[in-house]
Amino acid sequence: MSRSSDLSGSTGESRSGHTIFAPLSPDQVSTGAAVFGEEWRAALADHVRTSGDPYDAMLLLRRPVARSTTAAVLPGLPAAQRNAIGDLTLAWIDALGPVIAARRPPARWSRLRRRETLARRALEDALRAVPGLAPPGQLATMLAAGIQVPIAAGAFLLAWIAQHDSVDVDPADAVWETLRLTPPTWITARITTREVELAGTTIPPGRVVFVSPLLLGRSSDLVPGETETLPRFDPDRWRDHAQRPGAWLPFGAGPHSCPGRSLGMAQLITLAQWGLAHGITLSEEVSIDQSRGIFPAPCRFTLAPRREAPL
Template sequence: MVTTLEAARTVLTAPEDFVLPYDVSRQPVRRHGREAKDTPPLAPEAVAVGAAVFAEELAHTAVPVESTEIDTLVLLRDPVARSTTAAMLPALGIADRDRIAGLVLAWVDSLGPVISAARPPRRWSAHRRAEHSARRRLIGALQEVGSAEAPALATALAAGVQVPIASGAWCLTQLAARPDLHRLIREDPELAVPFVWEVLRLFPPTWVLPRIAVADSVLQGTEVPAYTPVLVSPLALGLLPRLVPGPDAGSSPLGELDPLRWIGTDRRPGAWLPFGAGPHACPGRNLGLAQLARLVEWSADLALHVDHPPTVNADRGLSPRPSLVRAHRRRHAG
């Protein structure tokens, strides 16, 4: 595992030297000879469309005045999927958008057993057949609505849905576990974005980025033979004092979630590469940030609590376990 930002950037920005071993469905990537293409972030107009749809979907989410139990991973499925689909396919009507979003979620669900299995399932196993069928339906639907790059778009949609759902669940469960922090953000909405960065730092859904060295190389002064697996971990990078203000800068310990560490500092949130880097960086990173910020803003009208702080479920990236919170609408004075 690389442990410096320089080595991480070297690995992630040189796809001809450090290749992806598997695709999203844990199938070996065999087309390393193709020229890698950069994946620029979504245009600001697309982000605005997706963020507006996300806010609208949340506004339609009914949370009663009386306390009720909410599974945060379930709560965010439709808002995130519809928002991401709207951003990537802005010309779609609402019916087609929701249909595509549903197929994206179906494929993401079918990928779960494949990703969490101890070994990649065999080609004709039940899990592999279910995943192949869900992916084929999604690609077919994208082709029907005129997508010229349906397979690549399907992969981008799946990634753009999985990460915000998991990160959003962390946002809500952490706010429920820290009513003092929730109150602080409610009193100062400017802390919503720093809070999101802290969640992405301590609970990055994609917490490890694997690569394979194509040829002999040197990383961090260490010789790395060809065909050696190389791991970049945003989670590990996010605990480096050089990248994150900690006790040496008068802030909280790096293992604590504290959005105040980003106030009045010249260090840049996201330096620990939560969205990757290079040709395979997440193109939906700006949309994901917008979704999470709006989620935190939406939560200001809720009272959230949990009986016990969640632990980490690492079966499919990092997600909270349990993902349940109790919530009710706050009664405003007057």
């Protein structure tokens, strides 16, 4: 695959002047999906070798997701270089977390901001060192969005699967139910560029409109099943149903919708197949951290000994 296909994004600008990221190509998605499968198995094997503790989903998913997304976004790079960039992206995500979670935006010279700036610069420098790539700032954003969100979605997915009794679940349906009840990007925003009518309200130009996949996912107009069943995790609601999943916009919509949607789905379906085959049990109750998007913390689990499927 040629360098010029790397990122494939940065194809133009929307009316707001923001970069528009082109969707990953099918080749990029299959490269990333293959790496996710290999790295997930490797992460499990490492955990077994080095620890007798329960698995921690938020930790366990870091390397597989980082390497998978980096492989998809930068397919022309040797694995060692890609993986190093994946590690730098994780370091930036870790440094960015407390900045986003802070009640008030931390000052530029604060310890939090300095740490975040250094981590971002280290990532951008590593990207700048590779000739022919898209601008490092855009690539860094793409990588961070494409690593942080699937880690959170994957951990939620394992938590839901662990709490669900029924066997014979379609892995894709389990993924959609997870993205319905706990979409990591639970709110997105747009600014109106002209007057619009929305549900009987006239909104003037220049206003911020929030769109919440979390709330839309509980709307009986968009999801099959009786209203009282909507808060429940029930992958079978999608089985044989004419209504297609995704109308609650877990990947957003329009020019700024998620360019990594197919890769995210591929990573999560692989994970769902594994989770459903292994009878996982939560080690403690899961709480939801809402400080930057939503993610389950802690999310620790064990494998039920009754099912002896290979890792």
